[in-house]
Amino acid sequence: MNVPDSALLYYRKSLRIDTAENLRDNLIVILKQDKWPYDVMLQMDTLKQQGKLEFEQYMHYADAKSKNNLFAEAESILADYLKVDPTPTDASEHLLIRIKLAQSNTEEGLRRIKEWMKNHPNDFQMMYALSRILCEQQKQNESLTWLQKALDSGFNYYWVLQYDTVWQKLRNTPEWKALTAKISRPEITEYIPTR
Numbered sequence: 001m002n003v004p005d006s007a008l009l010y011y012r013k014s015l016r017i018d019t020a021e022n023l024r025d026n027l028i029v030i031l032k033q034d035k036w037p038y039d040v041m042l043q044m045d046t047l048k049q050q051g052k053l054e055f056e057q058y059m060h061y062a063d064a065k066s067k068n069n070l071f072a073e074a075e076s077i078l079a080d081y082l083k084v085d086p087t088p089t090d091a092s093e094h095l096l097i098r099i100k101l102a103q104s105n106t107e108e109g110l111r112r113i114k115e116w117m118k119n120h121p122n123d124f125q126m127m128y129a130l131s132r133i134l135c136e137q138q139k140q141n142e143s144l145t146w147l148q149k150a151l152d153s154g155f156n157y158y159w160v161l162q163y164d165t166v167w168q169k170l171r172n173t174p175e176w177k178a179l180t181a182k183i184s185r186p187e188i189t190e191y192i193p194t195r
Contacts, residue, residue, distance in 0.1 A: 037067035071103045124153040
């Protein structure tokens with residue numbers, strides 16, 4: 001459900017005059033769908049202050065905090081969630097990996113990514129993230145091994161490989177050229193809006 005910005009404005013205004021129990025929850029759903037993490041966070045902050053934030057919303061709350069670069073708060077909210085439901089889910093693990101890496105806790109992030117890969121052997125985006133981190137740590141051979149796995153599993157983002165600065169030192173090596181030769185350059189076509 002994509003709601004025009006103008007509709008969101010009126011939805012926000014309605015919060016001031018309508019005390020319907022689920023109005024804020026409905027707004028949060030719309031904001032999440034339309035990728036407004038700052039507004040999601042603000043609305044969830046309000047629910048938490050009012051004591052109305054449901055347990056099921058904690059993962060979304062932590063995610064909204066992380067998308068607003070409030071990683072310590074996100075980790076704390078996630079920890080609260082895991083106290084109640086200690087069984088990690090894919091969503092909670094993925095979020096924790098993002099938080100650890102964003103906090104520059106690379107070793108913990110790497111450990112968690114490698115653990116993740118045991119259960120998700122075809123997750124090419126996580127393989128690519130792992131290969132980037134290893135490259136940044138000057139572990140070129142291991143990095144290229146994971147990049148090869150990512151490519152074999154479906155990573156085919158030509159422009160990412162061309163412009164991601166982490167690969168700058170490797171771009172002229174025979175290993176790099178052999179790996180990236182398999183990815184074809186996508187055709188760029190003119191975009192014509194349909195409106």
